Amino acid sequence: METAVTWIYFVGVAAFLFWIWGLLSGPSATQMEIAPDDLSGAWPLTVDEVQAYCPGGVMAAVEVNGKRYGINGPASTYGEQHGWPPIEDIWKQGDLVPRVSISELISVVRDRCVDA
Structure with missing residues (x-):
């Protein structure tokens, strides 16, 4: 019985650590890239691709060559306040x-x- 409890404890801790690792690592840059082929309509930007970036949950922004640009209201306001x-x-x-x-x-x- 003690072996079963130890095994369940070990599996629970391992699952928790794997979950934390997934949260911290996030998707790779490749998964976040957005290019003209990802849109069904016209590509609205003068650059060929961007990286998706959403600080604070409600803001939508893109990153190009190390610069961030707010593309919705909350991100634009935030960007103005932070020098984007x-x-x-x-x-x-x-x-x-x-x-x-x-x-x-x-x-x-x-x-x-x-x-x-």
Whole structure:
């Protein structure tokens, strides 16, 4: 009986440590990359790919060459307060509208985001 309890304890601790390791390691950079093929509509940015970044849970941002850009309201406000460049720096101009829609990119980022 004592051996069974020890084994259950060991399995429980191992499962807990594996779970913690998964939380700390997060998805790899490859899993967070977003490129034009990931969107069904027009790619809204002037760069070829971005990294998804979601600080604080409600913010959606992208990272390009070490710079972070807020792509939704909360992230844009946060970025302004923390010295991030404005998304307009890499946001494509539209033909008939001022800017190409960024809403699908926001949805994809939120789906792939990690807290960092």
